[in-house]
Amino acid sequence: MQQIRYYVTFRLTNVITLHMQSLSIPEDAMSDICLEFKNLTLGYQGRAAVHHLSGTAERGVLTAIVGANGSGKSTLMKGIAGILMPISGTCEQHFGRLAYLPQQSELDRTFPARVVDLVSLGFWQDRGLLGRITRRDRAKLAACLDAVGLTGFEKRPLDSLSGGQMQRALFARTMLQNADLILLDEPFNAVDERTVGDLLCLIKEWAAEGRTVLCVLHDHALVREHFRQTLLIARKLVAWGSTSEVLTSENLRRARNFHEAWDETAGWCEDERSNSSSVARQDDEPKQRVAAHV
Numbered sequence: 001m002q003q004i005r006y007y008v009t010f011r012l013t014n015v016i017t018l019h020m021q022s023l024s025i026p027e028d029a030m031s032d033i034c035l036e037f038k039n040l041t042l043g044y045q046g047r048a049a050v051h052h053l054s055g056t057a058e059r060g061v062l063t064a065i066v067g068a069n070g071s072g073k074s075t076l077m078k079g080i081a082g083i084l085m086p087i088s089g090t091c092e093q094h095f096g097r098l099a100y101l102p103q104q105s106e107l108d109r110t111f112p113a114r115v116v117d118l119v120s121l122g123f124w125q126d127r128g129l130l131g132r133i134t135r136r137d138r139a140k141l142a143a144c145l146d147a148v149g150l151t152g153f154e155k156r157p158l159d160s161l162s163g164g165q166m167q168r169a170l171f172a173r174t175m176l177q178n179a180d181l182i183l184l185d186e187p188f189n190a191v192d193e194r195t196v197g198d199l200l201c202l203i204k205e206w207a208a209e210g211r212t213v214l215c216v217l218h219d220h221a222l223v224r225e226h227f228r229q230t231l232l233i234a235r236k237l238v239a240w241g242s243t244s245e246v247l248t249s250e251n252l253r254r255a256r257n258f259h260e261a262w263d264e265t266a267g268w269c270e271d272e273r274s275n276s277s278s279v280a281r282q283d284d285e286p287k288q289r290v291a292a293h294v
């Protein structure tokens with residue numbers, strides 16, 4: 001009975017999360033813009049964590065999101081996924097489906113679920129909560145497990161997996177979701193070099209298939225080598241564009257200065273300046289303080 005209750009909770013929690021990620025996405029076949037921010041401010045309990053972000057991400061582009069700890073990267077991912085509602089401004093997705101892989105630290109692995117249960121949640125958008133998985137689905141699932149090197153792990157309980165194996169299982173679920181926009185929050189944390197290489201290959205294949213991938217990363221060398229575009233954030237946009245133009249020592253210095261100067265207790269910012277779109281160098285130091293506002 002306990003097992004059943006856990007299992008139902010596991011499915012419901014995951015399905016609700018996946019459902020929130022799949023809401024309301026208008027098709028826009030005329031444009032190559034997949035994602036558009038307009039003066040987006042996100043935060044918690046009335047305090048902004050990401051300020052006045054504007055810009056666009058094109059379809060099929062691999063973008064790294066970089067910034068110091070606490071700079072707002074995960075907050076931005078949650079805003080795009082629809083888990084966090086904007087304090088002001090908008091975030092619009094212009095193509096189909098979205099898949100979101102949160103940081104591993106946010107996942108509860110104590111549910112008595114197996115690898116196959118986790119991965120098959122990727123079918124939810126097609127099959128619904130109680131929908132039956134067909135023979136064809138099972139073949140797809142097997143192919144995805146094979147692609148991430150987890151053939152034979154189907155019945156393994158989640159709490160018996162290593163960090164890297166868990167990440168591979170989550171990538172398999174993401175593959176089954178067949179999403180147009182894929183959000184990955186620090187997907188290479190605590191995984192070995194070989195797993196990083198394997199998962200990077202998958203990510204590049206997704207982009208080659210026309211999927212847009214946004215990936216939070218801390219390893220600048222890896223970003224320089226594998227990601228065409230980078231968005232550098234320090235609670236507000238510092239720069240967004242080609243990786244070589246964004247990851248300059250000057251931009252990194254500005255990001256550091258801005259982040260260090262930020263007032264953690266400030267309320268949400270009423271400054272309605274929009275920061276310019278796409279490839280953008282934003283204002284220099286944070287001269288403008290946040291207005292305390294409740």
Ligand SMILES: Nc1ncnc2c1ncn2[C@@H]1O[C@H](COP(=O)(O)OP(=O)(O)OP(=O)(O)O)[C@@H](O)[C@H]1O
Nearest residue numbers: 044045049067068069070071072073074075076264
């Ligand atoms: N649930 C929450 N409630 C209140 N404040 C939060 C919450 N989550 C994050 N914050 C705050 O928002 C700010 C941005 O946090 P966020 O997690 O987005 O940073 P990050 O860039 O992803 O950091 P890291 O690299 O450490 O993962 C931080 O000051 C953080 O303390």
